[in-house]
Amino acid sequence: MSNLLTYKNYTGSVEYSAEDEVFYGKIEFITDTVLYEGRSVEELKKNFQEAVEDYIEACEDMGKKPQKPFKGKILARIDPELHKKAALASLQRRVSLNKFVENAIRHEIESLI
Numbered sequence: 759m760s761n762l763l764t765y766k767n768y769t770g771s772v773e774y775s776a777e778d779e780v781f782y783g784k785i786e787f788i789t790d791t792v793l794y795e796g797r798s799v800e801e802l803k804k805n806f807q808e809a810v811e812d813y814i815e816a817c818e819d820m821g822k823k824p825q826k827p828f829k830g831k832i833l834a835r836i837d838p839e840l841h842k843k844a845a846l847a848s849l850q851r852r853v854s855l856n857k858f859v860e861n862a863i864r865h866e867i868e869s870l871i
Contacts, residue, residue, distance in 0.1 A: 762786075763806045766814070768825070770794070772805045785809060789826040834859075 796802030849859035
C-alpha cells in the first residue's frame with residue numbers, strides 16, 4: 759500500500775481526515791504549496807491530476823519552472839560512531855565518503871524495487 763500518487767512525474771501525498779471524512783494531500787517536491795482533496799479515492803486522484811495540470815499552467819503563465827530541482831546535496835545528521843565507521847569503510851574501499859553514502863543509498867533503493 760502506498761500513500762503517494764503520481765502523474766506526469768509529479769508526486770502527491772495522500773492523507774485521510776476522519777473528522778472531515780475526506781482524503782487530502784499536496785504536490786510534493788515543488789517550491790509552491792498546491793493542495794487537493796476528495797471524498798473518495800477516485801475523486802482524490804482526479805483532483806490531484808487537475809491540481810498538477812493547473813500548477814503547470816500557472817507556472818507557464820508566470821514564466822517560471824514548475825518543479826523544484828533536486829541539487830544532489832543532502833544534509834544528514836548521523837550518529838558520530840556511524841560517521842566514523844562509514845569514513846573508515848570508504849577509506850578501505852578507496853572511494854570518497856560522498857561516493858560511499860551514494861552507493862549505500864542506491865543499494866537501499868534498489869532493494870525496494
